[in-house]
Each structure stands twice: as structure tokens, then as C-alpha cells.
Amino acid sequence: MRRRLVLVAVVLTALVLALDATGLTSLGPLRAGAATALGPLERLVAPRADPAAQERLRGSVQAAVAGPAADDRLAGLLAAPGVDGTPVVLARVVGVGPSGPAGPERVTIDAGSRDGVEVDRTVVSADGLVGRVVAVAPWTSDVLLVGAPELSVGVRVGARGVLGEASGTAAPGAAAPAPGTLSLALVERGTMRDGDPVVTLGSIDGRPFVPGVRVGTVREVERPAGRLAATGVVVPAVDVTALDLVAVVVPAPRRTPRPVVTPSPRRAAG
Amino acid sequence: MPALAALGRGLALVAAVVLAVALGARHVAPVPDLVLVLVVGWALFRGPWAGAVAGLAGGWVLDLVPPGAEPLGAHALAYAAAGLLAGRFRHAGPVAAPRVALVTLAAACVVAGVDVVRALAVSAPVDLTGTALRVLLTATAGALVVPVVVGAERALLRRRFG
Numbered sequence: 162m163r164r165r166l167v168l169v170a171v172v173l174t175a176l177v178l179a180l181d182a183t184g185l186t187s188l189g190p191l192r193a194g195a196a197t198a199l200g201p202l203e204r205l206v207a208p209r210a211d212p213a214a215q216e217r218l219r220g221s222v223q224a225a226v227a228g229p230a231a232d233d234r235l236a237g238l239l240a241a242p243g244v245d246g247t248p249v250v251l252a253r254v255v256g257v258g259p260s261g262p263a264g265p266e267r268v269t270i271d272a273g274s275r276d277g278v279e280v281d282r283t284v285v286s287a288d289g290l291v292g293r294v295v296a297v298a299p300w301t302s303d304v305l306l307v308g309a310p311e312l313s314v315g316v317r318v319g320a321r322g323v324l325g326e327a328s329g330t331a332a333p334g335a336a337a338p339a340p341g342t343l344s345l346a347l348v349e350r351g352t353m354r355d356g357d358p359v360v361t362l363g364s365i366d367g368r369p370f371v372p373g374v375r376v377g378t379v380r381e382v383e384r385p386a387g388r389l390a391a392t393g394v395v396v397p398a399v400d401v402t403a404l405d406l407v408a409v410v411v412p413a414p415r416r417t418p419r420p421v422v423t424p425s426p427r428r429a430a431g
Numbered sequence: 432m433p434a435l436a437a438l439g440r441g442l443a444l445v446a447a448v449v450l451a452v453a454l455g456a457r458h459v460a461p462v463p464d465l466v467l468v469l470v471v472g473w474a475l476f477r478g479p480w481a482g483a484v485a486g487l488a489g490g491w492v493l494d495l496v497p498p499g500a501e502p503l504g505a506h507a508l509a510y511a512a513a514g515l516l517a518g519r520f521r522h523a524g525p526v527a528a529p530r531v532a533l534v535t536l537a538a539a540c541v542v543a544g545v546d547v548v549r550a551l552a553v554s555a556p557v558d559l560t561g562t563a564l565r566v567l568l569t570a571t572a573g574a575l576v577v578p579v580v581v582g583a584e585r586a587l588l589r590r591r592f593g
Contacts, residue, residue, distance in 0.1 A: 167483055171511060174487060178504030188503050195495035199449065203497060206453040257455025258498040259506075260462070260565065262543075262550040262557040265455065267498035296497070303498040310555035311501060331554035340558035403458055 192296050200301030204271050207255035247371065249408035250276050263340035265401055266309035272409060273300045281369040283410040289375030289398030290361060291407050306401045308341060315362035316376055323351030327359060327376060327395045334385040335392040343397060345379065347390035353379050359395050371410050436587055443469060444489050448496040461565040463572035466493055467542060470510055471517045471535045471573055472580030475526060479518030486514030509545040513538035528574045535573025539566040
């Protein structure tokens with residue numbers, strides 16, 4: 162009898178696994194329920210910033226709005242490319258999930274839907290791209306980190322902005338990247354060199370990624386046989402094993418419409 | 432009373448995951464797999480089927496406690512297999528610490544092996560040194576913590592049956 166119950170539980174688990182892996186139904190509510198119940202507990206046992214540093218941070222938020230910031234970390238974060246000018250929600254990492262085969266893949270931050278965080282928003286730190294929000298609860302959210310197998314980012318490479326894709330899994334034709342790095346494949350003809358900067362391409366409405374955020378630098382450029390474009394490795398700008406202060410980008414709705422440009426008929430004809 | 436004991440075990444699993452998550456936030460790495468240590472403790476005390484149930488529950492807790500893991504249920508099946516394996520090594524009488532460490536090592540290898548195979552299947556990077564270090568750390572933690580878990584279970588039995 163008991164063994165039968167265990168087998169039923171195993172079969173049910175396998176069914177849930179299949180549903181989640183194929184994406185037939187969204188199991189988000191289950192996850193959100195667990196996060197709503199346990200998020201506050203994780204915030205409670207998270208490392209405390211000492212009060213003096215917190216006071217300094219609060220002061221520097223006000224200073225950063227008005228002028229030069231006192232706190233270097235916050236100043237760097239607020240001045241990071243892709244972030245300057247867009248509203249962000251500041252948050253701290255309160256939990257780091259079980260480590261995958263190549264390091265941490267998900268973290269929990271102490272900002273949630275009550276702070277305006279939504280699913281598929283960009284998360285950045287002072288150094289660059291951290292990841293994207295994958296689950297939101299009232300008081301916490303979960304962030305999928307750069308380097309996780311499920312995460313891939315459309316990027317621009319080098320000064321000319323050649324389009325490419327950086328991913329936690331190997332690009333077609335390339336070997337698996339070393340732990341802690343991303344595989345990079347160009348998607349158009351172009352060149353890249355060692356040391357070229359890699360920034361995000363950006364997505365529609367800035368979800369999941371806003372444009373212009375630093376991702377890392379190019380290393381180990383190769384031209385695999387039988388491929389149109391070069392592949393390489395991106396060394397991420399952010400060390401995901403030492404995250405503390407991060408920011409979630411929450412773009413404000415566009416207030417002023419873009420100017421519409423109409424080419425003059427004569428020039429178009431000529 | 433058994434329901435209360437089951438609730439206590441569930442809370443212990445949640446506490447183990449929250450502790451590991453909080454240690455990670457303090458940049459402690461590698462963190463031993465405390466859920467697996469609890470599962471091995473219960474499996475060694477009560478046998479393979481109880482071990483499988485404990486592993487299933489532990490994996491679910493690990494997948495659901497934020498930030499959790501994707502896809503839901505993958506850890507549950509891996510930990511159930513590890514609990515089933517650990518329970519096969521149950522025997523009457525006192526168990527020596529090296530034996531506990533070896534059983535925990537085998538169970539940790541099952542869980543890590545599933546993770547590594549999943550990563551290799553999508554050609555994601557695998558850090559074998561880091562994984563081996565974590566497995567060894569879990570085995571060490573098993574040798575230290577499993578006697579405490581078994582002691583708690585014995586005390587519970589004594590209280591129930593005098």
C-alpha cells in the first residue's frame with residue numbers, strides 16, 4: 162500500500178516535470194505561492210548591511226539624484242551604461258540558489274511586485290548585466306543569472322556593433338564554453354577581436370533586456386569550419402558569485418513621442 | 432503524532448534549504464547539500480522507501496523555495512533516487528562514520544550526476560573540480576550531521592513507544 166503511494170507520488174512528480182519542461186501549462190502560481198510564503202523569511206535571514214553603510218547609501222541616493230554621489234558602488238551602478246536616465250529599483254541579493262554544474266544559476270533579491278518589479282525585466286549591477294527576472298512574488302523576485310544554460314542574450318560586439326548572441330550553452334559548431342563564461346556567435350558577417358566590448362542589443366519594450374548594458378569582453382575568437390560567422394567566448398563583466406547590490410530596470414512609459422521623419426518624395430524618387 | 436513528526440521533518444527540510452540559500456548570499460562557497468544529508472539520515476534509519484519519500488519531498492522543497500530551480504520536479508526525482516539508494520545500505524545496529532560518509536558520497540554522486548548529465552545534454556559548461564569538491568563536502572557534512580538526525584529519530588521513537 163505504502164509503496165503504491167510512493168510510486169503514485171513519483172509518477173505525479175514526473176508528470177509535473179513534463180508539464181513544466183514542455184511549457185504546456187504555467188506552473189508560475191505554484192512557485193509564486195512558495196515565494197510569497199518563504200520570501201519574507203529569506204529577507205529576514207539575509208546578511209544585514211551595517212546601519213552606517215545603509216545611512217550612507219540612503220544619503221548617496223539623494224546625492225546621486227542631485228549631483229556627485231558619495232558611495233562609489235551606488236555611483237557606479239547609477240552611472241552604468243544602459244541604466245543612466247532610466248528608473249531603477251535598487252535591491253540586495255538575499256539568497257543564492259543551489260549551484261548548478263558551473264556555478265550559481267538563480268538568486269533571490271529583496272524587491273518584488275510591490276516595488277514595481279515585473280517578470281522579464283533587466284537586472285544590472287555596477288559592473289554590467291546580471292540577468293533577468295524570471296519569477297515575482299510580493300516581497301521578493303527570482304533572477305536568472307548570466308551564465309545559466311537557459312539564458313541567452315542578443316548582443317552587439319565591438320565598436321561597429323556587429324550583431325551576435327551570447328548564451329550559457331555552446332553555440333552551434335563551437336565547443337562548450339569554460340565554466341563562468343558565455344558562448345558567443347555572430348549572426349551576421351562581421352569581425353570581432355579579442356578584447357572587444359559586448360553590450361546588450363536590447364529587446365522590444367526593454368523586456369527582457371534594455372539596450373546598451375555591458376555584458377563582458379570577447380576572448381578566443383574562432384572561425385569554425387562550415388559556419389558563416391565567427392564564434393567566441395564572452396568573459397562576463399559581472400562576477401555572479403559575489404553579487405550584493407543590484408538594480409532592476411523598470412522603464413518609464415514614453416511621455417514624448419518620437420519625431421516622425423518622412424523622406425521627401427523627390428529624393429526618394431531620385 | 433506521526434503527522435506531527437512528518438510536519439517536523441518537512442520544516443527541517445525547509446530550514447535546511449533556507450540556511451543554504453542564506454549562506455550563498457553571504458558568499459560562502461561551496462555549500463554542502465544539507466537537504467541530501469537529511470534525506471540520507473532518514474533513509475539510513477528507516478529504509479529505501481522512506482528514503483525515496485524523503486528525497487521526493489526534499490527535492491520539491493529545493494525546487495520551490497526561492498530562488499528554486501528549473502524545471503519543477505527534476506530535483507525531486509533525483510533526490511528520490513538518491514534516497515532509495517541510501518536506504519539500501521540500512522542495517523541493524525550502530526553505523527560507523529566512514530560508512531555514513533560513503534553512503535552520503537554515493538547519494539551525492541547520484542544527484543550531481545543527474546545535474547552534470549543535464550548540463551552536458553544542452554552542451555552547457557561543467558566545472559568538474561567544483562562539483563567534486565561540493566560532493567566531498569556533502570559527504571563530510573553527512574558523517575557529521577547524520578548521527579544527529581538518527582539520534583532525533585531514535586528519541587522520537589522512544590517517546591512514542593516508551
